[in-house]
Amino acid sequence: DYTSVRDTTQLYIKDTISLMDDDLKLEVGLKSLSVDYSLDGYRDYSDYEIDGEAGYGPQSVGGEFSNHFLPSIGAVYALNDNDQLFASYSKNFALPSGTDDIYDNAISFEADTPEGEEADNFELGYRTNQESFNAALALFYTRFDNRLFASNVINPATGQPEGFYINGGASEAYGFELSGVYQPEAFDKELYFNANISYKNATLVDGFGSNPAGSRLADSPEWLVTAGITYEPTEWIVANVSAKYTGSRYTDYAETYTMESFTLVSAYLDLGGINPFGIPENVSLRFNVDNLFDEEVLSFAFIGSAFYRPLNPRNFQASLTVAF
Structure with a gap:
């Protein structure tokens, strides 16, 4: 019987640059992401009184997950009116999967904050129309x-x-x-x-x-x-x-x-x-x-x-x- 809350703050800036008579377009961005997580209440059986033996009681646990440098860049080069080359790189950050499952363990101390999930993504390709x-x-x-x-x-x-x-x-x-x-x-x-x-x-x-x-x-x-x-x-x-x-x-x-x-x-x-x-x-x-x-x-x-x-x-x- 608990409530979990996620307060998310995201800042993002992006610019598009055209080069080589508009044949080459670059899209450059930077993102900052911060997620404050909290869980309050009875997390498991051990938090309750069982057979007259006191449990841990209602708990308040949580952590901050943040990454303030998440760059991205994309490029599209037009070979002609029908064909393009494209490439991109981005770095992503996210709250861990199943955060509630991580924090709802009935323990008598503050849970260690796990690391947020990070991903680096690269792509290179060609398309024709x-x-x-x-x-x-x-x-x-x-x-x-x-x-x-x-x-x-x-x-x-x-x-x-x-x-x-x-x-x-x-x-x-x-x-x-x-x-x-x-x-x-x-x-x-x-x-x-x-x-x-x-x-x-x-x-x-x-x-x-x-x-x-x-x-x-x-x-x-x-x-x-x-x-x-x-x-x-x-x-x-x-x-x-x-x-x-x-x-x-x-x-x-x-x-x-x-x-x-x-x-x-x-x-x-x-x-x-x-x-x-x-x-x-x-x-x-x-x-x-x-x-x-x-x-x-x-x-x-x-x-x-x-x-x-x-x-x-x-x-x-x-x-x-x-x-x-």
Whole structure:
């Protein structure tokens, strides 16, 4: 029975600079972030009186999380009217994941203030915008410091996993993302394809417990692929079929338990807008079907354990919207 409060102060300044006859644009910024955190009240059983034995009583704990130098810089260089190169760097700071879980331990002393999570992000890429297609390729590298990972322990009373957080030190991830949209001229741009392919290698820089440095991050598949086909033959109908492939990944940091890869197919049909049937334009109807082929796979894991949940079976939805 407690109340947690976050008072956040953020200062930010940014400027855009144009060079080389506006072919090169730089965006430079600096941010300062400060979060004062406090938790007041009864945090756990040990704060209460139990069987006549006095507990710790209501507590007031907290800490300040701040970083006053968070730079960012982005650059876009126009090769011509259709093609661009881009690059960026940013440093981010955040309140630790699950701060309430950190501070709600029933102890008789002020909790040590954990470090805030920090990340350095780098990106380099190329994009093009042509008459019938557009595409972008980006390379990225990210390093997290003081990253807290969700993990689990088995509750002996219920036999079910319960979450808690572990400071895993530093972790890093690198990879690429390729995305694009193609509208064939042969279909008068009524039919178009979209796709996104990403590869990410995410590992621990610092080991913790039985998880050595270099271990893959839990619940972090290396490959994610999405693709879709959309058909718009008129102003009042849009149909889409899409598929998403999720690669295999570990569910714990020691690379012991694995979830197999799977592909999920979904579809939708939108009806609405200007139409020849006299239906008001402010009325629209949408039909959705998820897990079209009714795949039976494991899609969710309690991170840090071998406990899983299955993917939802095939399901249908319909929604009617009236705009006023």
